[in-house]
Amino acid sequence: MRPSSFALIGTLIAGPAAAAGTVNITIPRLSVAEYHRPYVAGWIEPAGGGTARSLFVWYDVKKAGNEPGTKWLSDLRAWWRKGGRSLAMPADGISGATRAPGTYSITLPADLKPGAYVLNVEAARETGGRELVSVPVAVPAKAASGAGKAELGAVTLSAR
Amino acid sequence: MRPIAHRLLAAAALLALPATASAHRQWLLPSATIFSGTSSWVTVDAAVSNDLFFFDHQPLRLDGIKAWAPDGSSATIENGSTGRYRSTFDVKLDKPGTWKIGTQQNGLMGSFKLNGEERRVGGRGGGMGPGGPGIPGGPGAGAPGGAPRPPVLSVANIPAEATDVKLTETMSRNEIFVTAGEPTTTVFTPSGKGLEMAPVTHPDELVAGEPARFRFLIDGQPAPGLKVIVIPGGKRYRNAENAVELTTGPDGVLKVDWPAAGMYWLNATLTDTKTSTPRATERRLSYATTLEVLAP
Numbered sequence A: 001m002r003p004s005s006f007a008l009i010g011t012l013i014a015g016p017a018a019a020a021g022t023v024n025i026t027i028p029r030l031s032v033a034e035y036h037r038p039y040v041a042g043w044i045e046p047a048g049g050g051t052a053r054s055l056f057v058w059y060d061v062k063k064a065g066n067e068p069g070t071k072w073l074s075d076l077r078a079w080w081r082k083g084g085r086s087l088a089m090p091a092d093g094i095s096g097a098t099r100a101p102g103t104y105s106i107t108l109p110a111d112l113k114p115g116a117y118v119l120n121v122e123a124a125r126e127t128g129g130r131e132l133v134s135v136p137v138a139v140p141a142k143a144a145s146g147a148g149k150a151e152l153g154a155v156t157l158s159a160r
Numbered sequence B: 001m002r003p004i005a006h007r008l009l010a011a012a013a014l015l016a017l018p019a020t021a022s023a024h025r026q027w028l029l030p031s032a033t034i035f036s037g038t039s040s041w042v043t044v045d046a047a048v049s050n051d052l053f054f055f056d057h058q059p060l061r062l063d064g065i066k067a068w069a070p071d072g073s074s075a076t077i078e079n080g081s082t083g084r085y086r087s088t089f090d091v092k093l094d095k096p097g098t099w100k101i102g103t104q105q106n107g108l109m110g111s112f113k114l115n116g117e118e119r120r121v122g123g124r125g126g127g128m129g130p131g132g133p134g135i136p137g138g139p140g141a142g143a144p145g146g147a148p149r150p151p152v153l154s155v156a157n158i159p160a161e162a163t164d165v166k167l168t169e170t171m172s173r174n175e176i177f178v179t180a181g182e183p184t185t186t187v188f189t190p191s192g193k194g195l196e197m198a199p200v201t202h203p204d205e206l207v208a209g210e211p212a213r214f215r216f217l218i219d220g221q222p223a224p225g226l227k228v229i230v231i232p233g234g235k236r237y238r239n240a241e242n243a244v245e246l247t248t249g250p251d252g253v254l255k256v257d258w259p260a261a262g263m264y265w266l267n268a269t270l271t272d273t274k275t276s277t278p279r280a281t282e283r284r285l286s287y288a289t290t291l292e293v294l295a296p
Helices: A004-019 A067-074 A077-081 B002-016
Strands: A021-029 A041-046 A053-059 A096-098 A102-109 A115-126 A130-139 A143-148 A154-158 B025-030 B038-048 B066-067 B078-082 B089-091 B095-116 B117-124 B161-180 B196-200 B210-218 B227-232 B245-248 B253-256 B264-272 B280-294
Touching: A021 A041, A021 A115, A021 B196, A021 B227, A053 A067, A067 A077, A077 B264, A115 A154, A130 A143, A130 A154, A143 B095, B025 B196, B025 B264, B038 B095, B066 B253, B089 B095, B089 B264, B095 B280, B161 B196, B196 B280, B210 B264, B245 B253
Parallel strands: A053 A096, B161 B280
Antiparallel strands: A021 A102, A021 A154, A041 A053, A041 A115, A115 A130, A143 A154, B025 B038, B038 B089, B066 B095, B078 B089, B095 B117, B095 B161, B196 B210, B210 B253, B227 B245, B227 B264, B264 B280
């Protein structure tokens, strides 16, 4: 009994990792007089249209009071319309704090049905710009990539 | 004296003729139309001018301005102030959904003759605000350089022996929509009176390059063949007005293409004979809204 149940747990843990792809997002270092970390959101939607699914959103989670950090979530205007406005913040497993320039990894949800999708990453920065990077992707994941010009660096998808 | 008299006359004319054919446009300009969370405020400029959205002529008076929360209940107008060229006020958007802010004015204007002399009739009928028949600049607001004009009368005061009674009803709406969080549609419920817009595309979900559809209703029924004008803001920074005149389809639906992101002023006017006031022969309907179109 024991060995088989161990094997089962092993499959459960390995399962999601095997099915999901990994998205790497680069927030570029910008040489500007006033820099604030950008709000960034990512979502995936079926290529032929359909319900968008939020993958992550990084915003100023700590700021409270009259002007809480959530106030500027709608500046991620494409994500806001694609479902951001329906999420209660903080959103479990989705929302997190803003991040400094660098490259970050996000795993795609394991329960994504096979098919063609569009992966979107949108960034908006206080006193800065806003940019949306859309990358056509396939599930099960194959390598794909896109890149921003100003507010975002490379957005890549790898099979694992 | 002269400029003051002029100004008084202009003010009186504005109040009395909300649906006048004058090119002056009454507009409400919200600070934004999409808000995150329920701790935001919208602040609105309200003015009457030719060029959108530049306040350089007259303020829009605040007495008729109301706000409706997403559930349809009435909300509070706060920090109202009227300056020389514009009014401004705030609404606290403390409930999620789509809010409506604006004015609905019903009025009556016209003239009659008494012993061969023409007399003016004016006043706001039932509807919004405590207005009543009072018209500013009554006795004493004389024509420049002439004898004092007889006061403008309310309809109730038309003498029985009056002849050539000409009365025109006016019904004008000017409203904007702002949304906190997810858009809702309760505030779009038509009243069935006058000229109204029943959005097919939500007015707070407009994006450049995506056509929008709005149904227009007259007394609750679709208004086919209605002429609607759509004008982008920022007139000062270009040569042409760039107004687009559109017409509703057989189902009363207007299709609007947005060439670029920005604030747009939309206006429809119509004259018909479906009056509800005794002795009125004509009805002038007007609808105006300001719409924000976002970049894709």
